[in-house]
Amino acid sequence: xxxxxxxxxxxxxxxxxxxxxxxxxxxxxxxxxxxxxxxxxxxxxxxxxxxxxxxxxxxxxxxxxxxxxxxxxxxxxxxxxxxxxxxxxxxxxxxxxxxxxxxxxxxxxxxxxxxxxxxxxxxxxxxxxxxxxxxxxxxxxxxxxxxxxxxxxxxxxxxxxxxxxxxxxxxxxxxxxxxxxxxxxxxxxxxxxxxxxxxxxxxxxxxxxxxxxxxxxxxxxxxxxxxxxxxxxxxxxxxxxxxxxxxxxxxxxxxxxxxxxxxxxxxxxxxxxxxxxxxxxxxxxxxxxxxxxxxxxxxxxxxxxxxxxxxxxxxxxxxxxxxxxxxxxxxxxxxxxxxxxxxxxxxxxxxxxxxxxxxxxxxxxxxxxxxxxxxxxxxxxxxxxxxxxxxxxxxxxxxxxxxxxxxxxxxxxxxxxxxxxxxxxxxxxxxxxxxxxxxxxxxxxxxxxxxxxxxxxxxxxxxxxxxxxxxxxxxxxxxxxxxxxxxxxxxxxxxxxxxxxxxxxxxxxxxxxxxxxxxxxxxxxxxxxxxxxxxxxxxxxxxxxxxxxxxxxxxx
Amino acid sequence: xxxxxxxxxxxxxxxxxxxxxxxxxxxxxxxxxxxxxxxxxxxxxxxxxxxxxxxxxxxxxxxxxxxxxxxxxxxxxxxxxxxxxxxxxxxxxxxxxxxxxxxxxxxxxxxxxxxxxxxxxxxxxxxxxxxxxxxxxxxxxxxxxxxxxxxxxxxxxxxxxxxxxxxxxxxxxxxxxxxxxxxxxxxxxxxxxxxxxxxxxxxxxxxxxxxxxxxxxxxxxxxxxxxxxxxxxxxxxxxxxx
Numbered sequence: 001x002x003x004x005x006x007x008x009x010x011x012x013x014x015x016x017x018x019x020x021x022x023x024x025x026x027x028x029x030x031x032x033x034x035x036x037x038x039x040x041x042x043x044x045x046x047x048x049x050x051x052x053x054x055x056x057x058x059x060x061x062x063x064x065x066x067x068x069x070x071x072x073x074x075x076x077x078x079x080x081x082x083x084x085x086x087x088x089x090x091x092x093x094x095x096x097x098x099x100x101x102x103x104x105x106x107x108x109x110x111x112x113x114x115x116x117x118x119x120x121x122x123x124x125x126x127x128x129x130x131x132x133x134x135x136x137x138x139x140x141x142x143x144x145x146x147x148x149x150x151x152x153x154x155x156x157x158x159x160x161x162x163x164x165x166x167x168x169x170x171x172x173x174x175x176x177x178x179x180x181x182x183x184x185x186x187x188x189x190x191x192x193x194x195x196x197x198x199x200x201x202x203x204x205x206x207x208x209x210x211x212x213x214x215x216x217x218x219x220x221x222x223x224x225x226x227x228x229x230x231x232x233x234x235x236x237x238x239x240x241x242x243x244x245x246x247x248x249x250x251x252x253x254x255x256x257x258x259x260x261x262x263x264x265x266x267x268x269x270x271x272x273x274x275x276x277x278x279x280x281x282x283x284x285x286x287x288x289x290x291x292x293x294x295x296x297x298x299x300x301x302x303x304x305x306x307x308x309x310x311x312x313x314x315x316x317x318x319x320x321x322x323x324x325x326x327x328x329x330x331x332x333x334x335x336x337x338x339x340x341x342x343x344x345x346x347x348x349x350x351x352x353x354x355x356x357x358x359x360x361x362x363x364x365x366x367x368x369x370x371x372x373x374x375x376x377x378x379x380x381x382x383x384x385x386x387x388x389x390x391x392x393x394x395x396x397x398x399x400x401x402x403x404x405x406x407x408x409x410x411x412x413x414x415x416x417x418x419x420x421x422x423x424x425x426x427x428x429x430x431x432x433x434x435x436x437x438x439x440x441x442x443x444x445x446x447x448x449x450x451x452x453x454x455x456x457x458x459x460x461x462x463x464x465x466x467x468x469x470x471x472x473x474x475x476x477x478x479x480x481x482x483x484x485x486x487x488x489x490x491x492x493x494x495x496x497x498x499x500x501x502x503x504x505x506x507x508x509x510x511x512x513x514x515x516x517x518x519x520x521x522x523x524x525x526x527x528x529x530x531x532x533x534x535x536x537x538x539x540x541x542x543x544x545x546x547x548x549x550x551x552x553x554x555x556x
Numbered sequence: 557x558x559x560x561x562x563x564x565x566x567x568x569x570x571x572x573x574x575x576x577x578x579x580x581x582x583x584x585x586x587x588x589x590x591x592x593x594x595x596x597x598x599x600x601x602x603x604x605x606x607x608x609x610x611x612x613x614x615x616x617x618x619x620x621x622x623x624x625x626x627x628x629x630x631x632x633x634x635x636x637x638x639x640x641x642x643x644x645x646x647x648x649x650x651x652x653x654x655x656x657x658x659x660x661x662x663x664x665x666x667x668x669x670x671x672x673x674x675x676x677x678x679x680x681x682x683x684x685x686x687x688x689x690x691x692x693x694x695x696x697x698x699x700x701x702x703x704x705x706x707x708x709x710x711x712x713x714x715x716x717x718x719x720x721x722x723x724x725x726x727x728x729x730x731x732x733x734x735x736x737x738x739x740x741x742x743x744x745x746x747x748x749x750x751x752x753x754x755x756x757x758x759x760x761x762x763x764x765x766x767x768x769x770x771x772x773x774x775x776x777x778x779x780x781x782x783x784x785x786x787x788x789x790x791x792x793x794x795x796x797x798x
Binding site for chain 1: 606607608609610624627628629631632634635636638640642643644646647650651654655656657658659660661662663664667668671672675681682684685687
């Protein structure tokens with residue numbers, strides 16, 4: 001059994017990250033220049049990461065001063081585990097249920113357990129890329145500043161290794177249960193996924209509630225100050241109930257010198273393993289049930305017939321392309337999760353992490369802002385603009401065509417219609433994102449009529465150059481050779497490149513807005529932003545037009 | 557209607573000359589068959605005609621319009637059916653046809669009439685409201701054929717159109733090709749199926765190793781070979797490399 005799982009893992013990792021393809025490209029093709037691309041991407045992310053790490057480094061003092069330095073550790077582990085859990089809910093769904101390799105794996109003589117374990121481990125390896133950059137700065141800062149001993153580092157290593165296990169096991173259990181119970185004949189993927197997104201939103205809402213209750217009860221206690229002084233783990237014990245495993249990991253690291261630490265470490269590891277085993281056992285019972293229905297294609301004799309109403313509309317080319325893009329986006333689960341799912345979940349997670357500590361931040365924030373809601377508007381506009389690239393619609397638009405690309409290249413479609421149509425599909429997703437952001441603002445009671453107006457108008461204007469920027473990168477190096485919709489969306493380097501370049505664009509405009517904010521009237525600032533967005537849309541459009549024309553000719 | 561002038565293409569890998577200086581002219585109202593063994597350069601040539609592969613040298617003219625100079629104008633006159641029917645699996649059949657009709661700007665009254673006519677011919681009427689992902693290979697092929705006929709192209713280009721079609725549909729397709737030529741429109745298709753070429757084509761070209769090694773009507777080809785040989789025999793003799 002071990003061998004079978006090992007070779008499955010190997011195949012899955014190879015397939016997921018396209019290792020063989022990369023190796024082939026590096027040795028055989030003219031794409032060798034791509035080797036330099038990866039360091040460039042990493043370098044472009046480094047400055048912002050350095051900034052975050054230095055903030056973390058200084059946070060340590062804050063907790064040290066109130067004698068609660070273990071809280072510092074809890075932060076790192078808790079954020080890592082929660083982010084892994086919530087992104088895991090999306091990742092597991094597409095990995096287990098919507099990847100095309102299932103068509104190949106199911107007919108093979110494999111137990112569902114083998115498939116799930118292999119997929120889980122390959123996913124875990126990927127998730128270290130998320131968990132380590134988050135948790136490591138906390139763990140290293142704590143270790144260095146506190147002059148902790150060798151045992152601390154050994155404990156850290158083991159705990160870091162196990163950090164993704166509980167989050168991903170929980171996410172897998174939820175996903176498998178969800179898929180099992182929603183596997184109703186005839187129910188379309190779309191309905192299922194919307195239900196799924198609502199469930200995630202509810203989970204996050206629940207999480208928020210637990211946090212604020214934990215925070216409030218802590219602050220509200222009569223002998224709070226006394227407890228604060230006597231118990232150096234007070235914060236961790238009280239706020240750790242948000243996600244107890246993070247608390248156990250923290251206490252293990254904090255008390256590594258004594259027996260309690262060992263007990264907590266064993267508890268953390270034990271529960272991690274237990275959750276993994278439960279997940280595997282559950283997979284035996286429900287995995288195939290949820291899956292097999294998913295591979296069926298829903299058809300019926302009645303719905304198959306052509307109706308007169310099918311013909312009562314005709315659209316200009318750009319709109320036909322836009323509508324086609326939107327339909328494919330909504331009906332392909334992986335696309336839906338990454339585009340629409342992303343723009344809905346991200347604002348919610350942001351709000352959640354802002355009020356992570358306790359709800360009183362909200363009060364402080366409101367006092368800080370006072371009557372000055374324009375700051376909120378500016379942040380909202382920046383956020384929507386950023387979503388313009390995070391939604392992945394622009395930077396995968398040609399890659400997603402895949403083998404259907406011939407249709408666009410052999411038909412008489414003007415390049416400008418190609419651009420308009422594809423931008424429209426991105427704006428469609430953006431509007432959903434704007435609604436999510438405004439919803440979040442309403443939830444924290446920071447929404448005004450003005451913010452609805454400015455965030456919507458300028459957010460849409462800002463989304464256009466961002467989408468075009470993504471399209472430029474995707475037009476330049478489209479990933480057309482795939483048979484699994486995961487590839488153009490989740491394993492497309494274009495997404496990363498677009499995010500790197502897009503964040504530079506945003507940084508420049510954000511810096512400008514920050515500098516001008518106090519000097520000129522806010523209405524002027526909105527005007528300046530609008531002008532910048534419009535001019536850059538126009539410039540990018542021109543570049544894009546030439547690029548697409550050339551690429552449509554030279555692609556082979 | 558279609559003119560290939562000194563057309564060449566070399567693939568970067570290994571420097572193989574896939575298409576080597578081809579010259580060809582197809583007249584309006586003709587059914588032209590493009591024959592050759594596997595890997596002879598048929599698909600490469602067709603891809604250069606429809607705008608999917610840029611020639612290294614030479615020109616492609618459709619109705620005297622250079623395909624690579626004025627692609628939009630040229631593409632309005634043609635339609636292309638590739639050898640594998642890759643279409644959007646997540647769209648319904650009817651949505652795909654409407655999409656294509658939108659791109660060619662076909663008004664709704666005309667598109668309804670044409671789509672219904674071809675759906676009847678290819679017996680796809682009961683499946684057209686389902687998503688394409690549920691179609692068999694042959695159904696997808698029929699869908700692509702219908703989509704290629706919606707705008708009544710002056711030049712109909714097909715790559716191995718009979719592969720994957722059931723006998724009835726392939727008979728109907730041959731009828732459609734014949735009808736189009738009677739209306740003065742042109743059909744250019746590649747095939748391995750020699751019988752089809754023999755019965756259907758007004759003229760035939762045989763390509764081997766990127767070069768055209770025979771060109772003419774069936775009787776011209778026969779005359780150049782020994783008496784009354786079948787196309788199969790001619791084909792085998794011509795493409796026999798040692």
